[in-house]
Amino acid sequence: MTTHYLVLSALLFAIGGVGVLVRRNAIVVFMCVELMLNACNLAFVTFARQNGNLDGQVIAFFVMIVAAAEVVIGLAIIVTIFRTRRSASVDDVSLLKY
């Protein structure tokens, strides 16, 4: 029955991935990445249960912390560029190309 959880996590991961591809707003894109991380967490926890050891659950905590740190950095950067350009659309930042 754990497979359902795995499927769900895969689904979430996919949604997150697609979200990154389709959404323009940097914040949303970033949220999608977070979603992917959480999908991973779900997978970890599930596997922890499946394998009957705690590592997976421990790892989940690690991931959350890392994700939190990522948020800090991420928002800092996104906010800066928003202040500069008055827009959070990732499609506007395309000076560097070719």
Next chain:
Amino acid sequence: MNGTIEAPTIEYALLAPLLVVFGAAIVGVLVEAFAPRYLRSAIHLPLTLLSLAGAFALAVWQAVKGVPTEPAAMGAIAVDGPALFIWGTILILAFASVLLIKDEEHFVGAAAAVPGSAEEEQALVERAAHTEVYPLLLFAVGGMLLFPAANDLLVAFVALEVMSLPLYLLCGLARRRRLLSQEAAVKYFLLGAFSSAFFLYGTALLYGYAGSVDLVKINQALGSVGGQDTLLYIGAAMLGVGLLFKIGAAPFQSWKPDVYQGSPTPITALMASGTLVAAFGALLRVFWVGLGGLDWDWRPVLYGVAILTMVVGAILAITQTDIKRMLAYSSIAHGGFLLIGVIATGHTQAENTSALTGLLFYLVAYGFTTVGAFAVVTMVRDAGGEAWHLSRWAGLGKRSPLLAGVFAFFLLAFAGIPLTSGFFGKYAVFQAAVANGATPLVIIGVVASAVAAFFYVRVIVLMFFSDPAADGPSVVLPSRGTAAVVGFAALATVVLGVFPQPVLDLAHTAAQSLFVR
């Protein structure tokens, strides 16, 4: 298991270099918090340099004292020959980058201030500076040290993030061309996070497959566990995505040119040298140790990736007009060449050792030359800061022959002309590959490097054979640090090109026992 958790044992001595760097970083943060502004950089610089030097010394002491054959910290971190060698390399490169950072020129006064705004003006006036740069850099270096030494995927993931997050910030702190710098930061951040998500998911799947994230255990599981191969393959692939992203292998190379171009040059130097070395260390460990039993499966895949990377790197570089962007593509191409070494695993330990030796040597050679090249880039400036556009480099050979000569020498090393370090790097890797039957790959490799030679040569032509532009860029008198870096890099490139034996021996002893299992 009965729920009780016994306290872990940690070999602090083995991890000393890591701890020194991280410790220094935290001290740095405290300095930011409590030291008065005017003192900060005065404290930071010696602190950073000393910590790096100290870490290096410790690493050397470690190596002299005898390389441990057991993973440390409950099997989380493996301080083995290759790891120590890579540590040494990264620390030297980081040291060099710090020397480049030293002259504040490169970094923005107030990152929060909107470009062209009053605040920025004011920041300039009161000569404000973001001294956080140093602790950030130390954190990044710490991550770089941890990444290749991580013996389980979780540590690897954490190390990856610890290495990346500070870099994301540092990318955005360029003093000039701030829009580009910030853009680089955003791109690097989003894509980095994206790719690390893949890495994590891969970890999860492998955990699901092997029931552990410990590389050794995973490797053992490869044989035993059956029926879940799909899990394994997809997991391994996802893991690969994360790692290949960091080396900038095609098709995951797209971030490299933009980020290298946008970032402050010293940071570019650090990323192009340190990050690459670290990433390759990790890649090697994951694929040789974690998926060692799987090599018949991943070798063909990496085969394709290597070819694609070399070709894309070489071909796209030809038409670049921005020096940093061109170097970025060149580093992509070199990533491809290095991948050849990763693939050149054989059946006997000796064969693997020679492959690993070649790879390590290549990393050293390439790292030093790269730092040197970017150091030169920082010195060629005009009104708007560094003169990035190649057309501005025309006739540099006449205005300042020495600098142009050195740079030309670096370029020749990149192109792999004999009597430069680059040649022996390529040679060592190619030889290992041929010895292990990857000759076709090598042939593609040499063709690619012939193509690559074109754009290195093109720059030389610009610098020496074409006449200088009237308002050509001026070469700033280098600060002592920068001069030292350039000199050191040039020296390394010569010495490794003429007498590679000592370093080869060193790499060989490091690779002797391969990675601990």
Next chain:
Amino acid sequence: MEPAEIIQHSGGAIGAAWLMIALPLVGAAVLLLGGRRTDKFGHLLGVLMAVASFVVAALSFVQLLGFAPGERRRGIELYEFIPGLAKMGLLVDPLSISFCLLITFVGSLIHVYSIGYMAHDPNRRRFFAYLNLFVAAMLLLVLADNYVALFVGWEGVGLASYLLIGFWQHKPSAATAAKKAFIVNRVGDFGLLIGIFTIFATFHTLAFDGVLANADKASSGTLTAIGLLLLVGACGKSAQLPLQSWLLDAMEGPTPVSALIHAATMVTAGVYLIVRSGPIFQGAETAQIVVTIVGVATLLAGAIIGTAKDDIKKALAGSTMSQIGYMVLAAGIGKAGYAFAIAHLITHGFFKADMFLGAGSVMHAMNDEVNMRKYGALRKVMPVTFVTFLIGYLAIIGFPLLSGYFTKDGIIETVMEHNAVLGWLAVLGAGITGFYMSRLVFMTFFGAKRWEPTAHPHESPAVMTWPLIILSIGAIGLGAFLVLGNRFMTFLAPAVGAPEEMPAFHPFSPTGLATLALVAAGAVFAWLKYGRAEVPALAPRGSFLTTFARRDLYGDALNEALFMRPGQWLTRLAVFFDNRGVDGLVNGLAAGIGGTSGRLRRVQTGFVRSYALSIFLGAALLAGAWLVVGNL
């Protein structure tokens, strides 16, 4: 009877035979390197060297006579030239010594003559340097004891001839003529070279004694091949068909050059080669036949060309071709013909040189006018020239008891015995000779004055007339001396062999009479047309035959159509192909890569999301690939 063995020799004049070559070589070197400093005495040095070399030749000749006939082939080792291929050595035997005497003697006379002829030329020193160079090379050619050394001399004389034809190189015509001569000769040398390769491949030696003594051991096929290849070389050097075209243009050179190189000596080298390689030809029936055919064809062609030329030198050049045709014809017959061929070669050397120098003295007098239609009635103003020229004329047409009579008649007789058709053609040739030579003499010395108003003809200075006189003496007596009692044939026998029974000389043989009759007819016809009748100042259009002759039997036209134009076309094509084709391919490849790069870098759009997409797809690709590989 077969040629005698070669005996290694040292000491005496023969031992010092190399001086014959060295002396003029030194002269040339001194004059060329000495530069202006040697201007004052340059010509004297040149003459001195030529004469000195004649002295050596004469002494060697005397010493050679001292030996018994069977021991008159003396080989002199000098040094190892090309290890494994050839030594540098000389072969002094009746054949080579006869050439040496001819070359050095006539050569010296022409040197003397040139002092006067070139007196007013600023580059006289260089002229003498080249003359000396020529003499040296020619002597090496005839003295060499192997084919490589022979080839060295062979091309050496070619070089000298190139330099001397183009001596007035500021004249484009001269420069072109010189180049043409050299290139056509190279075509001949092409054949000679391959001949030499074949010889080496067959015998693994290039020394005469090695090759010729063993020629009979080789298959006749090989010998035929070698023979024909050598013949090609001979044709080039001796202006035989089909490589004759250069000789007429070569008249651009100063007249002494025409006399020495293009009449007396160099052009006869082909004959020497054929005679020297006798054993090879004797083993190759076909080759011999081809030789005789070439000879006949050329002797007629030359004669015909001679009939139509108004340029006195070109007329003489035609006659030279024709006379050499006789020699080649004789040489093609084999042992029976060799002696006569060489004898005629020697006498021809004298009387043709005599006439060329005469023509030179006439031109000298008529400020370098060569068109005979502008001459006439010169016999009164320049008696010496006239008389000597007349002697040469009588000699060449074979007037009884003069040189040509004996030698040429000898050839005709021999050919007649060998093959009637060839014989009668030779006779016909003699008749034509009678006509065109008479025409030449009448137009030049008889009839009315047709001079340019500016012309004030006068007799040439003694330094020029004395050589004429000496040469004409040779033209009178030499033939009788050589032929009567087969003196020359017996002398040559050790070198080239001789027929089993010596030919008896009978003065009034039917052939001889027929020849005389034809010659007389020709002369009379010429008298009617050019002696008595008024010669038009402008050449009349003339019949098709005349134009045919005037245009050198369309030889040049043929070469142009066959080689020059296609050649130029081919060159242009090749250059185009090289730039567009070969190089284009390379540059195209480079451009292709550049273009690819230019298009490919567009993929790097700068949009984060497209990068993310590439990563996403990359991940999918990687996973897919892995699954595929893993499940194989």
Next chain:
Amino acid sequence: MPWLSTLMGVSVLGALGVTLVRNDKLAKQFTLVVSLIVLALTVAMAVQFSPNGDKFQFAETYDWIPAFGVHYGVAVDGIALVLILLSVILVPIVVLASWHDAEAGKRSVRTYFSLLLVLEAMMIGVFAATDVFLFYVFFEAMLIPMYFMIGSYGGAQRSYAAVKFLLYSLFGGLLMLVAVIALYSIAGKGTFMFTDLVGTIQDVTTQKWLFLGFFIAFAIKAPLWPFHTWLPDAAAQAPAGAAVLLVGVLDKVGTYGMLRFCLELFPDAAKFFTPLVITLSVIGIVYGAIVAIGQTDMKRLIAYTSVSHFGFIAMGVFAMTTTAGAGATLYMVNHGFSTGALFLIAGFLIYRRGSQYIADYGGVQKVAPILAGTFLVAGLSSLSLPGLSTFVSEFMVLTGTFQRYVVPSVIATVGVILAAIYILWMYQRTMNGPTAESVKSLPDLNAREKWVVAPLVALLLVFGFYPKPLLDVIHPAVQDTLSSVSVTDPQPAVPVAQEGQ
């Protein structure tokens, strides 16, 4: 005494010294002195060479990179010796000839001459290397100084020419690198020493692949048709002096490599590919000559004549008869002198008039007889006139080839005719005829230039009549090479017992 190392050392130190000299004139004189010292030393070495002694003499071998089995191994056999002699003789001449070349572009004179000396050291090294890897290193590293000499001091199209030259050769070199590596790992000897590697590759298929790897590199270097198109550009753009070293020496590395490595390391493959190589050579001989006839630029013309000549050399090498092989080796030397003379004198002419185009000249002979005369001699040597050394070598090559391959050598002999056409026609267009206005005031050769030309002409003449000294050195080496390829000369149909033949 470590002769070869000394030679290289002296030139390298000289190169460093030149960069330190401040004044240009002094730098030139210094360079000249250094190159003359090297020449003297080389001659001193050459006289101690015993032709019938060991194959390799003056050998020095030290470990360089044990990890790769790479040695610093230098020594000479007859072939290498004469080529080194060629190089060290040409260098001082080139120095003297390029006295003013470097100044044309307002670029550093000292750099030019120090590059020249660096190049000299590398030229010695590449011929002396007895370690395949060391050979490769020199083979590639040589490109760089030449690249800078062409690129910085060349004509209008210099950078295009320089890049083309570098990339073309580099590409070949990289292919060779693969072959070198493969040779090492397949031989499995753990060493790169040439003598140890000979005969280690037995499998014919492997031999073929490795042969191709080496051969293509050498064919590009030599250059053989159809890899030749870089040469005309490079030679036409390079300053005369550099062009001499490029065509006279650097390209010889290609043909030398064929003789030394392609034949000895891969005998079976060499035999297998002989028809192909001979075909390419013959095409090159005729094609190069025809294209040369069509050139309007003097230096390009000379370059194309070299394409033709390299055809002869390659043909001689692969004919695999003693005569042809020795001839080819001698050809390498003579061609250096003769083309050297042609390029330099053409250079003098171009320096005076400032145009490479034949059409801009005419009647020079009248105003500058010595220049014209020497030019003619050089030209005649290029069309291999007997009496000049080039004839000996060409004759040997053709004779030797004819023993085995009749048709090719006959076609090749056509080149002899074509040579007469391209040389004499160029001479006529530049030197003969009415003097062109633009050259009316052309000065004749000055003392320095005479000193440049004199030795070359002397060498051409001396070896033209007395090639024995060179051939005595070359013959044993070539025979040794052929015996290791295990071929024997074809026997004559009519064997004639000849002493000393």
